[in-house]
Amino acid sequence: MADVQVLRTAEAFAIPSDVKARRRPWRFGLQGSEFTWAIAFVIPYAALFLAFVAYPVLYGLWLGREPALYTELMSEPIYQRTVVNTILYLGIGVNLKMFGALLMSGFFMRRGWWVKGLLLIYVLPWAVPALPSFISIHWMLNGQWGLLNNALYNLFGVDGPGWLETSRWLALGSVIASHIWKWMPFWTVILLAGRMAIPQELYEAAEMDGATGVKRFTYVSFPLLANLYLVCTLLSTLFTLGDFNSVYFVSGGGPALSTHVLATLGIRDAFEIARPDLGVAVVMSALPLMIPLVILLMRKLHTTEVQL
């Protein structure tokens, strides 16, 4: 569901709350019945959290409590491949996407009506729901009837490979490319907002001191964007870790179960081969990566609050 969930949140997180200091409670504190009211206002969310987050988390931990499950997983070749895929998916996918987004956001700082028009079209992959696009990509990459190979044949007379059917690496590459296609626009918009917030005077001052071109980026833009970039990368890593749709609809884990990632393999084990405990174990095996990321991110969001 990372889907639209991502929607501009990094922006929301990236708020420097200089105002926080002067935020104070209602004067004289809460009095009498006001306290009861406050409790009543929080109860719906507390109940929601307990019933639909805390309980499932605890239940999941309980389902995956047997150490035997993990030894079973470790000896499974499918699982080993899945771990490698997940690492590649995160390592390559997230970094290419974020770096691409950084460059694209720089491009969209250009002036001119056609750049603005391009931006409107460029965000389309993010605006269109994931499912239709990924199904479309799945069909587009079909070796025999897909648009990509048809175009390759018509333009260059080349017979393209079966992108999803023949090799694990082609299929995994296709999945990563689809993920980047879908999510790069979102992060571009976030980083673009970050760039726009950099005061123009800084650039002018830097220019006076002789920083132009690449120097302008390395000495002005990047230091100011670095923190935002880091937070976005961390968030994006977590979202990508939970990305189910790209893999499930583009390659479907194929060929021969060789392109699963942890998120899809967990669902497969739990529902296709009816081993929920094994599925939970697959997901839990991501915890060693997830917990440090979550801690780092929560700290970053709490303490520094991404100052520009």
Place this chain on the structure above:
Amino acid sequence: MSVPTVGGARLRRPNYRRRRNLGEAAALAFSVVVLIWTLTPIYNIVQVALEPHGDVFTNDVFPSKPSFESFWIVVTQGYWYLEYFWHQFGNSLYIGVATVVITLSVGSLASFAIGRMRIRYGWLVSNAALLTYVIPASFLAIPFYRIMGFYGLSNNLWSVIAAEVTFATPYAIFIFQQYGVSIPIELDEAARIDGASPLQVYFKIYLPLMAPAMVAVGTYALLLAWNEYLYQFLLLSSKKSMTVPVALAQFLNSDEAPWNYMMATAIVYAIPPVAIYYAFRRRMTAGLTMGGVKG
């Protein structure tokens, strides 16, 4: 790539102009590449949807004789996979609207108590929300599915609504808290001194002033619920309770795979969120970047 390079200051003017034109040309070429990259999968949806039935297995890049037959089939539910299409569309809408209403009320009540009334241990609630936000939703799916069985909500639209609300509310709480900072607390105090109860402050002062944030979060929740797939797939199993994305994915499993109907369905399904996205784009971005990424 970002900025046209403006070499040394002592460049002669004609040279400078040539460079700038070159930069402009490079940017244009780059734009064409970006356009192709962005639009190809989307073009593919349209192209397949416009193929008349039976012509999907061709080697054409453009539809040979475009026809709107597939759209007509979808709209009139003229294919057995599509027999409940409008019903399923209604389910999606129902889930979307319910998610928006519940997310907005639960989220705004909680942020009012935490951010305005500053209830003690409010930070615990904020942290719980932040934690929910960073846990990938798909990782919770297996136990969530089981628990819906315990609650007696299997194959019930409300189980999906519960899931969507669970994952939309954390976001709502953040946005509301961030946005709420910009509303002077003195307004609340003045109302209190005039004898308003917290409920009145919430309804008469907090909610009206939060309207822009409500629009942004509401749009977000609606799109989330409309676009989400995994939970709807796991929690809804009968044809009548399914939503559009689940029905759409079902096509993939059929042997015949009527790709043109599937893509036409996909377009009908994608139009509302895309329209909403572009309609509220400015407002969402403006509202959220306001206090946003500036220093």
